[in-house]
Amino acid sequence: MALAMLVLLSTVSFTVEKHFCGDVLVDVSMFTEVDKCAMEAQELMLKKSCCKDEIDIVQGQDELKTTSFDDLDFNVHKFLAVFAHTYMYGFEHLPKETIPHKDYSPPNLTPDIQVLDQVFLI
Template structure:
C-alpha cells in the first residue's frame, strides 16, 4: 500500500518536473517613468493613461520591458544501446537481483486457530493469593 502511494507520488513529481522544465513563458512589465505600473505573465501588461498623452506630445516617458523565460527545447533520451558494456551489465545484474531477490513467505498454519479457551469461573491466583512480584 505504502509502496504504491510512494510510486505514484514520485511518478507525479517527475511528470510535473518534466512539464515545468519544458514550458516557456514571457513576463511583460510596463514602466511609467521609473515607476512600475503593471506586471503580466500570460497577457499583455496594462498601459497607463500617460501613454495616450505621449502620442500627442511626441515624447516618451513610458517603456515596456519583456523578459522571455525559455524552457528546455530538447530532452535527452538515452537508449539502452547507447550505454557502454559495463553499465549495461550492471543494469541487467541489478534488475535480475531485484526481481529474483524477493521470495514469498509460505502460508503458515495456525494449529490452535479454532480453539477457544475454557470459561474461567474464578480467578485462581486471587483465590490462592499467589502473585508474581
C-alpha cells in the same frame, strides 16, 4: 513524477511583460498584454514619453538528449540485468503461518462495580 515535471518545466518558454510609468511598476503580465496607464494616452498627444515597456523572454530547452538501451556501457547493462534478476527472483516466498487462536473470541468482561461506584472498604 518528479523527473517528468523537471523535463516539462525545462522545456517551457514564456515571456514576462512589464509596464513602467516613470520608475513605478504599473502592471506585470505573463499570458496577456499589459494594461497601459492613463499617462500613455496623454503622451501620444504630447510626443513626450515617460512610460516604457520591458519584455523578458525565458527560453526553454529546445533539444533533449535521449539515450537508448544500446547506447549504455557494458557495466550498466550488467547492473541492470543483475538488478532485474534480483528484484524478480531474490525474494523468498514464505509459507503461510497458521494462527491457532484466529477464531477464538475473548470472554466478555464484566465491569468492577466497586471501581465504577468508587466504594471501597477501609
